[in-house]
Amino acid sequence: MPRTNVLVFGEEAYDLATPYGSCFMKKLAEEAKARGKTVVETDGDVAAMDNAIAQYDPAVFYAVGHGQCCIFTAKGAVPYIEAAGYSCNVHFACDYYRYTCTQNLRLEKFVGRHVHLLSCVTGLNLGPELVRRGARSFIGYKNLFVVGVIVSGGWPAPCTPPNQYVDCYSFCDSDCEGERVIVRGGSVGEAVNAMRKKFQEYIDKYTRGEWKDWPVAYWASLYLQHNLDNLVAYGDMNFRPCSEAVPMYMAIPALAVLAVPVGAVVAEEGRKAGLWRW
Amino acid sequence: MSLERVRRWVESMPAAARKLPLIHHAGKYWTPEEILEEVRRCPTCPLAMELQRMLEMRALGQNTDITALAKERLLRLLEMQPVQIVTMALGMPAVLSAERLKREIETEGTLGSSLINIEKRRIVELISRF
Numbered sequence: 001m002p003r004t005n006v007l008v009f010g011e012e013a014y015d016l017a018t019p020y021g022s023c024f025m026k027k028l029a030e031e032a033k034a035r036g037k038t039v040v041e042t043d044g045d046v047a048a049m050d051n052a053i054a055q056y057d058p059a060v061f062y063a064v065g066h067g068q069c070c071i072f073t074a075k076g077a078v079p080y081i082e083a084a085g086y087s088c089n090v091h092f093a094c095d096y097y098r099y100t101c102t103q104n105l106r107l108e109k110f111v112g113r114h115v116h117l118l119s120c121v122t123g124l125n126l127g128p129e130l131v132r133r134g135a136r137s138f139i140g141y142k143n144l145f146v147v148g149v150i151v152s153g154g155w156p157a158p159c160t161p162p163n164q165y166v167d168c169y170s171f172c173d174s175d176c177e178g179e180r181v182i183v184r185g186g187s188v189g190e191a192v193n194a195m196r197k198k199f200q201e202y203i204d205k206y207t208r209g210e211w212k213d214w215p216v217a218y219w220a221s222l223y224l225q226h227n228l229d230n231l232v233a234y235g236d237m238n239f240r241p242c243s244e245a246v247p248m249y250m251a252i253p254a255l256a257v258l259a260v261p262v263g264a265v266v267a268e269e270g271r272k273a274g275l276w277r278w
Numbered sequence: 279m280s281l282e283r284v285r286r287w288v289e290s291m292p293a294a295a296r297k298l299p300l301i302h303h304a305g306k307y308w309t310p311e312e313i314l315e316e317v318r319r320c321p322t323c324p325l326a327m328e329l330q331r332m333l334e335m336r337a338l339g340q341n342t343d344i345t346a347l348a349k350e351r352l353l354r355l356l357e358m359q360p361v362q363i364v365t366m367a368l369g370m371p372a373v374l375s376a377e378r379l380k381r382e383i384e385t386e387g388t389l390g391s392s393l394i395n396i397e398k399r400r401i402v403e404l405i406s407r408f
Binding site for chain 1: 290393
């Protein structure tokens, strides 16, 4: 039985695209730890993710990586989760990209867990297959996931806020919003709704709001809408992988202050009663 | 109907959208900026009156093929504002150039057809803002 409040992140960052996703995961990991969750951050390496899952038995597996309709890859494009019997066909700019999945790989490792893959196309066949095999829930995309757009200049550092010419921020930020909700105690259904809302907020900024006259605006809004249109979720939408929203001492800071004297009194009374000695 | 209303409508949309073809009339596609210019030039002329009437009715024009219009707008946008994107698809280049995106839209590939469908909804939304 996967452990509530335990999360494993696959923070792959070995090429141009993946660091834009893993940067948000690192920030989320900080927040989750501050909320008392157990977060195991890996670099997306196969062995590191395997060990983390085996050792910590997480309720949440959230990873960034390259994908196709039936496969998700780890660091270095090494196959990590795969469902045999599917053939992915992507027609892109007169080129046909085909990937045929021939093996079942780690499908059983996700039984009872919430799986969120920030990746291209895994929502088409891999996500449904994971849920059929016992994963509690899945969030992903059934088409190419666009990570960023640029109309001028160079690619920005990860987590750089958008500007007039480039946005490699809003896309992964919207994706990460789902796991922020999970970490704060929300259900998978609430997480997906939050992601949709976040995508829409950015689209509105680019189509009606303060960013609408930026040179990058029209393209950014189209690709954000593309990601939103292809966002999919399967499984138990009522599942809450992190049961408590905030530890009590964080919700009511005074409790943290009170906890010390109260604890001292309880300890002293216990000592007097002979319950323990030191 | 007034020049002010048309001006407000044009200003409500993203800068790039003002320069993209939207309404078909009198043998050509009119951009929002061209419509505004025509209404400003001669608000009571038959042409300006007809363009405003079409906006009032949210009409794209007779025999408008909205799929072809969406495609044309995306290709025009790509000329005005060439763009590159990054994706995370296994087996495909991470960076997709403007030239490849142009071919993608022309051939209505996996991503191109998604963009065309979004742009069709965008056309309806833009004209509904009037």
